[in-house]
Amino acid sequence: MIQDNEVCLVPISAIARGGLFVGSVEIDAEELQTRELNDRLRKLMLAGERKVIIRNVCGQRYIGTRLYSPERHQMEIEVYGIPGNDLAAFLFGHKVIVHGNAQDGVGNTMDDGEIVVEGRAGDVLGFSMRGGTIYVRDGCGYRTALHMKEYEDKKPVLVIGGTAQDFLGEYMAGGVVILLDLKDQGHKASFIGTGMHGGTIYLRGSVKSSQVGDQVAISPVDESDREVLDHYLSGFIERFPMLGLEKDEILNSSFVKLIPRSKRPYSNLYTY
C-alpha cells in the first residue's frame, strides 16, 4: 500500500561529507508498518536520494531489502531505534548504520554493501552472505555466518567486537569472520565450523579443539593473516570511535585462525 509521502519526508539539513554537500531526508517510523516504511525508502531511492535517516524504528523488518534497482542506485540509511528481523536481507550495495541493537537475520543472503551495528546483533547474522561487510560493535547470537560464501573478488567480511554463540560458521564456504572479543570474555561457543569447506575465521584469544567441528583446523596466524586483521581492524576502529581502541594493542594480542581441512569434506561418504 503506497501512501502519499509528502508529510513524512522532511529534508532536515545538508551535511558535509568528503568535501561535498549532500542532502538527506528523514523518516519518522513511529506510525509506520514494515511495508509502508519500505515503500518510502524505495520511493526515495528511485527519486535519487542518497541518504536517509529513519527515526523511532521499532521492529520494522527488512529495512534496506526492497532497494534493488537495475541502475544500482546507492543509498546510505541511518537507523535510530531497534530494527526488526532480516535487516538488510539481500542488500544490494547500500550502506545501513544502526544506532542501537539489531535483531535476528541481519544481512541475510546479503549481496554487497555495508552494515554497521552500534550494539549487538541477534541470531543468524550474515547467513549465506556472499559479499559486502558487516561490523557489529558488540556480540552476536547463534548460527552466525552460516554458509557464508565467496567467489573471486566477492568476499564477505564480518567483524564482531564481542564473541558469538554456538554454530558459528557452520557450512562456511568462503569469506572472513573476525571475532575480537574486546571484553576478554573468552569464546564459549560449541560446534564452530561444522561442515566448513571454505573461508577463514579469526578469533582473538583461543579456542579448544572440542569446540570446533571435525572439518576444522585450528592454526596460528601468520604475517599475511596479520595484514588481513590490520586492515579490518582499522575499519572497525574507524566505525566505532566511541570505543577508543588502540589498534596495535589489539593486533599484538594472540589470535587463532580456523580454516577447513578440505574443500570437499564429504567426498568419501559415498560408495560406487
Next chain:
Amino acid sequence: MKSFVFPEFQIIRDEAKCGQCRGCERQCAFGAHTYDPVSDRLISDNYKCVGCQRCAVFCPRDAIVVQPNPSFYRSNASWSREKLEDVKRQAETGGVILTGCGNDKSFRIYWDHIVLNASQVTNPSIDPLREPMELRTFLGAKPDLMEFKVNDEEVDIATSVSPNLMVQTPIVFSAMSYGAISYNAFLSLATAASKLGTYFNTGEGGLPREMREKFGKHAIVQVASGRFGIDAEYLNCAAAVEIKVGQGAKPGIGGHLPGEKVSASVSATRMIPVGTDAISPAPHHDIYSIEDLSMLIHAIKEATNYEKPVSVKIAAVHNFAAIAAGIVHAGADIIAIDGLRGGTGAAPKVIRDNVGIPIELAISSLDRRLRQDGIRNRCSIIAAGGIRCSADVIKAIALGADATYIGSAALIAMGCNLCQKCYTGKCNWGICTQDPRLSGRLNVDIASQRLTNLISAWSHEIREMLGGMGINALESLRGNRDHLRGVGLHEWELDVLGIKGAGE
C-alpha cells in the same frame, strides 16, 4: 579389494555387423568399449556398462545390444539381486549408496488405478479441433472477494490482486539446476518454456547472467538452503521465486554437488570457487518454524517489490497437509508438492526409495485440507514427482492440482534413458554432466524442439480428454473428482483420493 558384484548389463556385439568404426568407444564416457589394434576388434567391458543405451542407439550398423546380464544369484523373494549387491558394495567401501532419477520400486502407481470419465449422449462431448479449449491457467493467490467499480460503462476491479503466473498449459519444467544438468540441457528447457508460454524452474544453482534478460520472464528461480547464486537481480529478473524446502527424491536431507561438477561456469553461476563441493544443508538454517518461513517469504516479497508470486516447494510426507496449510498462512502464493517418485541428480538410494508418499494421494489430501480450512483460493498447487503422460496431468488436475511439474519426462524427451547414473557426471547423453565433450552432444535446437513437441502433444491430448468429458476449460476440471473412478483400490485409498470406485 576384489569386488564380488558381477556386471549388471551384458554387451553383445554382432561381429558380423561391426565395422570397427570405434563409434561406441567414443560414445561411452564410462569406458565400456575399447579398441584392440592387434585383433582389429572392439572389446566390451560389461563391468563398466551402465545400461544407458547410447552406444546401441548410435551404432551405425546396429551391431550392439545391451541387455540385463543373465547371470543370476539363486532366486530369493527376500534377497533380490539389488539388495544383495548393495550389501556387497557397502561391505567393500563402507559408503552410502548414491543414485539418480526417481524411486524405481514397485509402490502402487495410483495413476494406473484411476480412470477418467467421458460424455455419452447427454452433456455432449466437445471437439477440440472445432471449438476453443482453454488450457491457460493462473498460478498464485486469488482474492477472497472481488470488488468492482462501475463508472458509466467502464468496469474496474477495485480489489488489489496478487501477482499470478499465466501458464498456457498446466505443465511446467521442474527444478533442475545448472550444475546438476549441463548448460545445454538447462538452455533447452529455458528455450522450450519460453516458446510454449510456460516456465522452467532453475533449481538452486542460479541463473547464468547471460540468460536473465531473455529467459528470466519464463524462469521460476529457486532459493534453497545453499543459497547459491542468489542476489537481488536474480530474484527480480524472474517470473516467480520458489523457496525449496524439500524434494520428493530426498525429503529431509540436503544435497552435495560434488566438486568435479563445479566447473568454471557452474562456479560463476553459483558464485562459489571452482572445484569445491556445493553443499546444501538439510534445512534452511534461517527457517526452523512456520514463522521463520513466513519471514523468508516476506523477505523475498520485499526484495522483489511484491511483484512476484512466491512458491514453497515441499516433499509429500506423512503430515504434510497440515504443514502446507501453515505455509499458506505464512504467505506462500504457490505450494509445489513433490511426491515419492520425484527425481534427483543425486540422492542416497535408501532415502529415495523409502521416504515420502505417492503424489496422487498427496494432491488430494492437500486440496481437501486447504478447502476445509477455507484457504484454497489463497494459493495454487503444483504437483510434481511421477508425472509420465498427459493422462497423469489431467488426473492430477481433477484431484485438485492447479498445474504439474515434469522433470524426468522432460529429460527423457531430450534423450535420457533413466540409467540412474546422474551423480557420476558422465552422462553420455550430454544431459547430466559438466564435461564439455559430453554436454556438446546435446544440440539445443533439437533438444528444445523435442521438449516443445512433447508439451504440444500432451496439451493436445489434454484438450481431447477434456472435450471428451464435455468440458472446455481446464479450470472447470480442477478438483472435479466426479470425473475420476478408482479400479482395484482399497476403500481407504478411495477415501484418501476422494473418488468413487468404478461402476459406482
